[in-house]
Amino acid sequence: MTVTLDKPADRLAPGTSRRAGGRPPSPGLAPWLMSAAVAVAVLLTAANLHGVLEGWSWLFQVAVTVGAIEAATGLARRLEWPPLTGALLGLAALVMSVNAMFLAPTSFLGVIPGPDTFAALDPLLEEARDTVVSQVAPVLVNPGVALAACVGVGLIALLVDTLAVPLQMPAISGLGLLGLVSVPAMIKPNSIGAAGFLAAAAGYLLLLGCAHWLAADGSGRGRLASSEHLRRASGIAAAGLAAALVLPLAIPGFSSGLFPEGSRLNWGAPTGLNPVVSLGDNLRRPGAFGRMTYATDAQEPLYLRSVTLENLTGARWSPSPFGGNKRTGIDELDVPGVQNLLASGEVTTTLISTASFTSPWLLVPYAPAQVSGARGQWSWDPSTLNIRGESGTTTANQDYEVRSVKPRLTRDILRAAEPANNAVVDPVFSELPRNMPDIITDTAASVLDGLDSPFEQAMAIQTYLRTSGFVYSEQAPVDGGYDQSGFDVVAAFLEEKSGYCIHYAATMAIMARIAGIPSRMAVGYAPGRPTGTVLTDGPGADLKEYEIDSRDAHAWPELFFSGVGWVSFEPTPSRGVLPAYAQTETTPGSPTQPEDVLRPTNQPRPGAGAAGEQAEPNSPAPAEDDVLSRQLWSAAVAAVVLGLLLTPLLLRRRRTSRRRAALAAGGTGRRAAVAAWVEAVDVAEDLGWAAAATETPRAFQQRLDDAGVVTGESSAALSRLRAGYERAAYAAPETPAPDGHNAARWADVEAVKGRLQERAGWKRRLAGLFWPASLFSRRPSGADGRRADQDYLA
Numbered sequence: 001m002t003v004t005l006d007k008p009a010d011r012l013a014p015g016t017s018r019r020a021g022g023r024p025p026s027p028g029l030a031p032w033l034m035s036a037a038v039a040v041a042v043l044l045t046a047a048n049l050h051g052v053l054e055g056w057s058w059l060f061q062v063a064v065t066v067g068a069i070e071a072a073t074g075l076a077r078r079l080e081w082p083p084l085t086g087a088l089l090g091l092a093a094l095v096m097s098v099n100a101m102f103l104a105p106t107s108f109l110g111v112i113p114g115p116d117t118f119a120a121l122d123p124l125l126e127e128a129r130d131t132v133v134s135q136v137a138p139v140l141v142n143p144g145v146a147l148a149a150c151v152g153v154g155l156i157a158l159l160v161d162t163l164a165v166p167l168q169m170p171a172i173s174g175l176g177l178l179g180l181v182s183v184p185a186m187i188k189p190n191s192i193g194a195a196g197f198l199a200a201a202a203g204y205l206l207l208l209g210c211a212h213w214l215a216a217d218g219s220g221r222g223r224l225a226s227s228e229h230l231r232r233a234s235g236i237a238a239a240g241l242a243a244a245l246v247l248p249l250a251i252p253g254f255s256s257g258l259f260p261e262g263s264r265l266n267w268g269a270p271t272g273l274n275p276v277v278s279l280g281d282n283l284r285r286p287g288a289f290g291r292m293t294y295a296t297d298a299q300e301p302l303y304l305r306s307v308t309l310e311n312l313t314g315a316r317w318s319p320s321p322f323g324g325n326k327r328t329g330i331d332e333l334d335v336p337g338v339q340n341l342l343a344s345g346e347v348t349t350t351l352i353s354t355a356s357f358t359s360p361w362l363l364v365p366y367a368p369a370q371v372s373g374a375r376g377q378w379s380w381d382p383s384t385l386n387i388r389g390e391s392g393t394t395t396a397n398q399d400y401e402v403r404s405v406k407p408r409l410t411r412d413i414l415r416a417a418e419p420a421n422n423a424v425v426d427p428v429f430s431e432l433p434r435n436m437p438d439i440i441t442d443t444a445a446s447v448l449d450g451l452d453s454p455f456e457q458a459m460a461i462q463t464y465l466r467t468s469g470f471v472y473s474e475q476a477p478v479d480g481g482y483d484q485s486g487f488d489v490v491a492a493f494l495e496e497k498s499g500y501c502i503h504y505a506a507t508m509a510i511m512a513r514i515a516g517i518p519s520r521m522a523v524g525y526a527p528g529r530p531t532g533t534v535l536t537d538g539p540g541a542d543l544k545e546y547e548i549d550s551r552d553a554h555a556w557p558e559l560f561f562s563g564v565g566w567v568s569f570e571p572t573p574s575r576g577v578l579p580a581y582a583q584t585e586t587t588p589g590s591p592t593q594p595e596d597v598l599r600p601t602n603q604p605r606p607g608a609g610a611a612g613e614q615a616e617p618n619s620p621a622p623a624e625d626d627v628l629s630r631q632l633w634s635a636a637v638a639a640v641v642l643g644l645l646l647t648p649l650l651l652r653r654r655r656t657s658r659r660r661a662a663l664a665a666g667g668t669g670r671r672a673a674v675a676a677w678v679e680a681v682d683v684a685e686d687l688g689w690a691a692a693a694t695e696t697p698r699a700f701q702q703r704l705d706d707a708g709v710v711t712g713e714s715s716a717a718l719s720r721l722r723a724g725y726e727r728a729a730y731a732a733p734e735t736p737a738p739d740g741h742n743a744a745r746w747a748d749v750e751a752v753k754g755r756l757q758e759r760a761g762w763k764r765r766l767a768g769l770f771w772p773a774s775l776f777s778r779r780p781s782g783a784d785g786r787r788a789d790q791d792y793l794a
Contacts, residue, residue, distance in 0.1 A: 030077075031074045031075075031077030031078045032074045032078065033210055034074070034077070034161075034164065034165050034210055034211065035070035035071065035073055035074030035077075035161070036070070036074075037206050037207050037209075037210035037211075038070055038157060038160055038161045038164060038165075038173075038207060039066050039067060039069075039070040039157065040203060040206055041160065041177060041203030041204060041206055041207040042066050042153065042156060042157040042160060042176075042177070042180070042203070043059075043062070043063055043066055043203075044199040044200060044202060044203035045177045045180050045181050045199070045200040045203050045204075046059070046062055046066075046153045046180060047059065047196070047199055048180075048181055048184040048185075048192045048196040048199065048200060049149065049183065049184055050138075050184075051138050051184060051188050052138055052139070052183065052184045052187050052188065053138055053139060053141050053145065053149065054138040054139060054140050054141050055138075055141065057141060057146075058141045058145070058146045058149050061101055061146050061149070061150050062149055062150055062153045062154075064097055064101065064150075065094060065097045065098060065101075065150040065151075065153065065154040065157075066153060066154060066157045068093040068094070068096065068097040069090045069093045069094050069097075069154055069157050069158055069161070070090075070157065070161065071093065072086075072089040072090045072092065072093035073086045073087070073089065073090040073158075073161050073165070075089070076089050076090075077165065083162075083165075083166030083167075086166065087158065087161075087162050087166070090158045090161065091158060094151070094154040094155070094158065095113065096111040096112065097111075097150070097154075098147060098150055098151060098154070099111050099112065099113055099117065101146075101147075101150070102124065102143055102146070102147045102150075103117050103120050103121065105120070106119075106120045123144075124143055124144040124147050125144060125147075125148075126144070127142055127143065127144030127145070128142075128144030128145050128147065128148040129144075131144065131145050131318075153180065156176045156177075156179065156180050157176075159173075159176040160173045160176040160177060160207070161173075163175075163176065164207060164211055165211075168211075169776075170207055170208050170211035170212070171208065173207065174204050174207075174208075177200060177203065177204055181196070181200045184196070290355075290356060290357055290549050290550050291355060291547055291548070291549045292352070292353060292354050292355055292357050292363075292525075292547070292548050292549070293352075293353045293355075293531065293545055293546065293547050293548075294350055294351065294352045294353070294528075294545070294546055294548070295350065295351045295533070295534075295535045295543035295544060295545040295546070296348055296349065296350040296351075296365075296543055296544060296546070297348060297349050297350075297541055297542065297543050297544075298348045298350070298365075300527070300577065301527030301528060301530070301546050301577065302348070302350065302365040302527055302546075303365065303366070303522075303524060303525070303526060303527060303554070303556065303568065303576065304352070304363045304364065304365055304524045304525045304548065305363070305364060305365065305366050305522045305523070305524040306359060306361040306362075306363050306523050306524040306525075307319050307361040307386050307388075307522075307523055307524075308384045308386055308520045308521065308522050308523070308558065309520060309521040309522075309523060310384065310428055310429050310519075310520035310521070311428055312431050312432065312433065317486070317506060317521055319384070319386060320381070320383070320384065320428055325381050325382060325383060326379045326380075326381065327379060327380055327381075327382060328377070328378070328379045328390075329378070330362075330368075330370075330371040330374065330378045330380055330387055331370060331371065331372060332369070332370050333368055333369055333370070333371075333380060333382075333385060335382050335385070337565060338367050338368075338369045338385070338405055339369060341367070341369070341405035341406065341407060342369055342403075342405055345405045345406055345407050345408060346405065346406050346407075346408055347369075347403060347404075347405050348365060348403070348404050348405070348406075349401065349402075349403055349541065349543070350364075350365055350401070350402045350403075350404065350543075351399070351400075351401050351535065351543060352364070352398075352399070352400055352401075352402060353398075353399050354395045354396065354397065354398045354399075355397065356396060356397070357395055357396065358394045358395060358396040359394060359395050360388050360389045360393075360394055360395075361386060361387065361388055361389075361395070362374060362378060362387035362388070362389070362395055362398075362400075363395060363524060363525070364387060364402045364404065365402060365404040366385065366404065366406070366522070366558075366566070366568070367385055367404055367405055367406060367565075367566075368385060368387065368402050368403075368404050369403050369404060369405050370402070370403040371387070371400060371401070371402050371403075372400065372401050373398075373399060373400035373401050374398055374400040375393075375398060376389055376390075376391075376392075376393030376394075377389065377390040377391050377393050378390065378393060383426055384520070407564055407565060409564070409567065409579075409581045410581060411455075411581050413564065414455040414561060414564065414567065414581055415453060415455050415456070417453075417454055417455060417561035417562050417563055417564055418454075418562045418563070419454055419516055419517075419562065420454070420516070420517065420518050420560055420561070420562050421562060424562070425518045425560055429513075429518035429519060429520055429560060430513055430516075430518050430519075431513075432510070432513050432514065433487065436487050436491075436510075437487060437488065437490075437491035439491045439494050439495060440487065440490055440491055440494065440507075440510060440511070440514075441514065443494055443511070444461075444510075444511040444514040444515070447460050447461055447464045447511065448460060448461075448511070448514075448515050451515075454515070454516075454517050454559075454561060455561070457512070457515045457517065458508075458512060458515075458517060458559050458569060459582065459584075461508050461511045461512060461515075461571065462508060462569050462570070462571045462582060463584060465504050465507060465508060465571035465572075465573075466571060466572075466573050468497070469497050470497045470498070470499075470504075470573065471497065471498045471573075472498075472499075472500060472572065472573050472574050472575065473498045473499060473500065474500045476496060476498040476499065477489075477492075477493070477496075477498070477499050477500065477503065480492065480496055480498075482496070482499075482503075486506075487510070489503065489506070490503065490506055490507050490510060493507060494507065500572070501554050501555045501556065501572045501575055502555045504555075504571040504572040504573075505521045505522075505555040505556050505557045505571065505572070506521060506555075507571070508557040508569065508571045509521050509557040509559075512557065512559050517559050517560065517561075518559070518560035519557055519558065519559050519560070520557070520558050520566075521555055521556075521557055521558075522555065522556055522557070522558050522568070523554075523555045524553075524554060524555075525548045525552045525553060525554055526548070526552045526553075526554040526575060526576040526577075527546065527548075527552075527576065527577055528546045528547055528548035528549075528552050529546060529547055529548075530544060530545070530546050531545045531546065531547050532545075533545040554572075554575060554576060556568055556569065556570055556571075556572070556576065557569050557571065567581075569582050570582060645770065646770075648770060648771050648772055648775055649769060649770050649772070651775055652686070652772040652774070652775050655682075655775075656679060659675045659676075659678070659679050660679075660746055662675055663675060663676065663743070663745060663746055664743075664746075670728040671728075672745055673721075673724035673725050673727065673728035673745065674725060674728050676721055676724065676725075676745035676746060676748065676749050677697065677721050677722065677724065677725035679749050680718065680721050680748075680749050680752050680753070681700070681774075682772075682774035683749070683752065683753045683756060683774075684704070684752075684756055685772075685773050685774040686767075686768035686769075686772040686773055686774050687756045687757065687759075687760040687764055687765065687768045688760055688764045688768070689704060689709055689756065690773065697722045697725055697726060698722060698726070700722075701718050701719060701722045704718065709755070709756065709759055710752060710755050710756070711755070713751055714751050714752050714754070714755030714756075717747075717748035717749075717751040717752050718748070718752050720744075720745075720748050721745065721748050721749065721752070724745065
C-alpha cells in the first residue's frame with residue numbers, strides 16, 4: 001500500500017460535510033447500498049440453479065436467507081462495528097433465517113436452535129443427500145434440498161460480502177459468484193445459457209460498480225470515486241467478458257460451441273455413477289475412464305447393477321427410500337427366494353475390483369445372495385436388493401466377492417407366468433401418475449393390442465423399441481431438450497425416436513406398468529469386454545476377467561413375473577447382450593438374429609441423424625494424430641498456466657519500468673519525487689514491510705530505521721526519498737527537477753531495494769517476485785490529484 005501525505009485542503013471532498021466538533025461524517029447509505037449490491041449479485045447468479053432445481057419456489061427461500069445476511073452485515077457497517085463482528089452477525093442471520101423457515105418447531109422463538117434442532121436436522125440432510133444421489137436434474141425440491149440450497153447460497157453470499165467490503169477486494173469476490181454459477185454450468189446439459197450468463201455477469205458488474213463508486217473504506221464510509229476508478233472497472237469488466245466468450249474456444253475440456261450457448265466444462269472423469277444424472281454425461285464424454293474389472297465363472301459376461309429406480313413420485317424415477325426396510329450386514333442377504341436359489345438356481349461367483357469408481361451404491365450382479373470382502377458399513381433393502389454404504393462408506397478402491405443367483409429361465413417358463421398378484425408385489429413397482437402424455441398411453445395401447453400374456457406383452461414392447469425406426473443417440477436428447485428421464489421426456493423420445501439407454505429403459509418400464517406388469521429400472525454397467533486373463537478362485541474354479549469403464553454405463557428394465565421374480569430385458573438397440581429368453585423367435589429359412597454387442601461398428605454412431613449413416617467398419621484409429629493432438633493441447637495448457645503464473649511479475653515489472661522511464665524523460669520535480677517514493681514503498685510491501693494505511697511517510701521510515709531494516713546508506717537513501725516526497729506534496733506541479741536529481745532519486749530507490757532484499761528470506765523474495773503484494777493493494781486517492789498522473793502510479 002502506498003503511503004501518501006495529503007496537503008491541507010480548503011474544500012471538502014464531494015459528498016462529505018463538515019460537522020461541529022470535528023465528528024467524523026456518517027457512513028450514510030453506503031453500507032446499505034453495498035449490501036444490496038451483494039444480495040442482487042448473488043441472487044442473479046443463483047437464479048441459474050433453475051433447471052438444476054425444479055421450478056422457482058426455492059428462490060424465495062434463498063432470497064430470504066440472502067436478504068437476512070446482507071441486512072445483518074449492512075447494519076454492522078452502518079453502526080461502524082469491526083468487520084469480524086459484521087461477518088459473525090451475518091452468520092448468525094444465516095442460522096436464524098434457516099431455522100425460521102425449516103426448523104421453527106424445535107427452535108427458541110422460532111429462530112434460535114434448540115436442543116432438538118439437530119435431531120430434526122438429520123432427516124432433512126438425509127432427504128437432501130438421497131435426492132442429490134438418486135434424482136435426475138432438475139431435482140424435485142423437497143425441504144431438505146431447499147435447506148441445502150439456502151445454506152449453500154447463504155455461505156457464498158457471506159463470502160462475497162466479506163471479500164467485497166471489509167477486505168476491499170470486490171474483483172476477487174467474483175470467485176464466490178463463479179463457484180455458484182459453476183454448479184448449474186456443469187450439471188445442465190447445455191450449460192447455463194445466454195440469459196443465465198448475462199444475469200450472473202450483470203450481478204458481478206453491479207457489485208464492481210458499487211464498490212468503485214462508493215470507494216468504501218474499512219470503516220464502512222464511502223465517497224464518490226473518480227472517473228479513473230470507473231474507467232478501470234469498465235476495462236476489467238470488458239476484458240473479463242471477452243475472456244469468458246473466447247477462452248472456451250481454446251481451452252481443452254470444453255465441448256464445441258460458443259460459451260454459454262453450447263460449451264460446458266468436461267474436465268476430469270466423474271468417479272461415481274449417479275443413477276440417472278451422470279449416466280448420460282458419462283456416455284457423452286470422449287474417451288474411456290473409470291476402468292474397473294470383474295472376474296466371473298458365469299458362461300456369459302454379466303450386467304453389474306448399482307441401484308434400481310422404481311419410485312415414480314412426481315413423475316420422476318428415483319430409488320425407494322430404505323426406511324424401516326433397511327437391514328445391515330451383507331455377508332448374507334437372507335431373502336427366502338434368493339437363499340432358495342442357492343440350491344436350485346444358477347449360482348455365480350464374481351470377484352469385483354472397483355479401482356477409483358466411487359458411489360454409495362455397491363456394484364453387484366443380480367441377485368446378490370452373499371457378499372464378502374467389502375470394507376465399511378453397508379445396508380440393503382430386501383424389496384430391491386439395493387446395497388448402500390453407511391457413514392461415508394463408498395465403493396472406492398474395493399475388492400470383494402459376490403455370490404449371485406438367478407432362476408433357470410426359458411421362454412416356456414416365462415410364457416406360463418400369470419399376471420402379477422398385487423398383494424405379492426409392493427405397490428411402488430406399479431404406480432403411475434393419473435395424467436400422462438397421450439402419446440405414451442396411445443403407443444402402449446397400439447403395441448399391446450390383443451395381447452394378454454405378460455411375457456408376450458413384454459416382448460412386444462421390447463421388439464417395438466428395438467425396431468420401428470428407433471435410433472440410438474447420446475446427443476439427440478440434449479439437442480432436443482429431452483435428456484434424462486421422466487414422462488415428458490419419454491413422450492418426446494417417442495416423438496423423436498432417438499435417445500440412449502435411459503430413454504429405452506424408462507419407456508419399456510412405463511409401458512409395462514400400463515400393461516399391469518410391475519417394473520423398475522436398473523442402472524449400472526453393461527457386460528464390458530474380456531481382458532484375456534483367467535483367475536483361479538479355489539480348486540478347479542476358473543474366473544474369466546472382463547473390464548468395464550464409462551462407455552459401458554447403462555440402464556435396462558426389470559419386469560416382475562409371478563412365480564419367477566424379476567427378469568431383465570434389453571430394449572436398447574446396439575447396447576448390452578440380449579438374453580436368450582428375450583430374443584425374437586425365428587422361423588426356418590428366415591434370417592438369423594444378429595448377435596448384440598456393445599455398439600458394433602455397423603451401427604449408427606451416437607448422434608447420427610439417419611439410420612443409414614453408418615460408421616465405416618474396421619476403420620483404423622488415428623493413433624498418431626491423437627498423440628500429436630494431446631501433445632499440442634498439453635503444450636497449450638502449459639503455456640496458459642505459465643502465462644497466468646508470470647502475469648503478476650510482468651505487470652509489476654511494467655509498472656517499475658514506466659516509473660523509471662518517467663524519471664529518465666525528465667519529469668517535473670514533484671512528479672519525480674512522488675514516483676520514486678511510491679516505488680520504494682511498493683518494493684517494501686513486496687518484500688514484507690508494508691506501510692499501514694494510517695502511517696505517515698516519516699513514521700514509516702522511522703519504523704524501518706528502528707527495526708534495523710534499513711541502515712547506513714540505505715537509511716540515508718530512504719530519508720532523502722521521504723524528504724523529497726514531503727516537499728513535493730506542497731510544490732507546484734510544474735516545478736522542474738534540478739539536473740541530476742531524477743537519476744539520483746532512482747539510485748536511492750535501488751539502494752533501498754538492495755537492502756530490503758538482503759533482509760528478506762528467499763521465500764519472501766520469491767513471493768515478492770512472482771506475487772507482488774503492492775500490485776493488489778488498494779491505494780488512497782489523495783486530495784492533491786496524484787492519481788491523475790499514470791506515468792508514476794500505473
